Amino acid sequence: MIILHLALRSLRHRPASFVASFVSLFLGATILMTFASLLDTRANVDESTGTILTIMASAVGGWGLVLVVVAVMSTLGLLVRQRDTELALLKSIGATPAQIGRLIVGEAVAIALIAFLAAITPAVFTGRLVVGLLKNAQRLPKRVPAEFGPFAIGIGLGITLLAAAIAAAATAWRRARIGVREGLLTASIGEARPGRVRLVAGVLVLATGISAGVLTATVFTGREPALMAIGGQGAILSAVGFALLAPSLLAAITRAVAKPLRRTGASGHLAVLNLHGQTQQLAGALVPNILFTGMATGTLYMQSIENSAATGARTEIARSIETLNYVVVGMVALFAAIMLVNTLIATTVHRRREFGQQRLVGSTPPQVLGMVGLEGAVLASTGVLFGSIASIATVVPYSLVKTGSVLPDATITIYLGVVLIACALTLASSVGTARQAIRVPAIQACR
Structure with a gap:
């Protein structure tokens, strides 16, 4: 009970962290319940239509599940790392590793429960939207009502709480094992390297994504119903794999660009440090960037390839299916x-003390903003x-199967649009939050 009371008090005094965790869990629960509600609607249709709903709920819901778990783990991991000083002080006054773990997991589960309850109402409306699009695509009879019942509630509640608990427990397990001295040192100079489990998981998930691409190119002929589901998983799983490897990737890129950055002056030198x-x-902010770019580029081009491979006049059904796919991809x-904006804001807000210290030792506000801008770049x-x-x-792989060409006959505008959005969100979020x-005042920021 003492740990639960401490967890609730901690949440009240850290509203920024509460909001960052809440947003990730709220959005994740909304997506999960949206597509899980298709399983509730399945009770009102025949067996063949029910199979379509099950496949869609499993495929698209599976994509959402992977993204939700990775995003929640990234956000909660980032927020827990920001509390290394607090956790070290708790250990110094006698808190055991088990108590620290229960504190972190208790906070995460409490936020997850609130996020789940808040997500029910929007998930009802988005579930109806998806069912309406399925009707327009003639995949469902017009008379079938959209249902939101035990499958949506159960899956949404269970996975949201489970994802939060697993993410918090995985992070807490490592933080709780760190001694007081090591925890304070980590809080001041940062963590040396990513955990071995994360590296192994990243390599395995990346290999799975590549395997999905190879499977698409070698097994399918281009007319199978499951082609889009398997083909889309290649980009999503590969993006998740790279996201798990984000700390190592960022470290390698930093070494490569260190000299050019230092030549830009004081801001570049601070950015490299x-x-x-x-x-x-900072790798926590890289995770949603990789996910957004990889998932959006892969799935949007997949639909573009599907459009260009269609023969003859496009029917109303084909256009409705395209609309449905774009809605799913859009969500x-x-x-x-x-999540990209949410993580960047949470990361930058936490650095207010750092910015104050830099200004006290002589850095000007333009130099601090320049540092943040270069880091964002x-x-x-x-x-x-x-x-x-x-x-x-x-x-x-999808282009090879559908058109016989390695490169799709599609406009580069799609890719440029995704890149522009990713860069704009990253720079605007980081620099805008740093400006605030x-x-x-520097002295007040350092308190």
């Missing part, structure tokens, strides 16, 4: 985009680079 010293923290892309470029590589696992943070 931060990118080296706070790799784990998941919107989730990744909001590195994050945006790295995210776009590896997100683009991840999208190849869908675009190339440095308005606070």
Whole structure:
């Protein structure tokens, strides 16, 4: 009971962290319940139509589940790392690793429950939207009502709470094992390197994404109903794999661009120092960037290839299916985009003390903003680079199967649009939040 009371008090005194965690869990629960509600609607249709609903709920819901779990783990991991000093002080006054773990997991589960309850209402409306689009595509009879019942509630509640608990427990397990001295040192200079489990998981998920691409190119003929589901998983799983490897990728890119950045002056030198010293923290902002770029590019081009491969006049059904696909892609892309902004804001707000200290030792506000801008440019470029590589696992195999060509006969405008959005969101969120943070007097920011 003491730990639960402490967790609730901690949430009240850390509203920024509460909001960041709540947003990720709320959006994730909304997506999960939207597509899980198709399983409730299945009770009102025949067996063949029910199979279509089950496949769609499983395929699209599976994509959403992977993205939700990774995004929640990234956000909660980032927020827990920001509390290394607090956790070290709790250990110094006698808190055990088990108590620290229960504190972190208790906070995460409490936020997840609130997020789930808040997500029920929007999920009802988005579930009806998807059912309406299925009717327009003639995949469902017009008379079938959209249902929102035990499957949506059960899956939404169970997975949201489970994702939060697993993400918090995974992070808490590592933080709780760190001693007081090591915890304070980590809080001041950053974590040295990512965990071995994360590296292994990243490699395995990346290999699975590549395998999905190979399977698409070698097994399918282009007319199978499951082609789009398997083909889309190539980009999404590859993006998730790269996202798990984000700290290592960011460290490698930082080493490559360190000399050019230092030549830009004081801001560049500060940016290099931060990118080296706070790799784990900044990599948290890289995760949603990779996910957004890889998922959006891969799935949008997949639909474009599908459109160009269609023979003859496009029917109303084909156009409705295209609309349905774009709505599905749009919902998941919107989730990744909001997570990108959410994570960057949470990361930058936490650095207000750092910005104050830099100004006290002589850095000017323009130099601090320049540092943040250069860091944002590195994050945006790295995210776009590896997100683009991840999208190849869908675009190339799908194009080979549907058109016989390695490169799709599609406009580059789609890709440029995704890149522009990713870069704009990254720079606007980081620099805009930093601009607000440095308005606070330096001495006050360091308290």
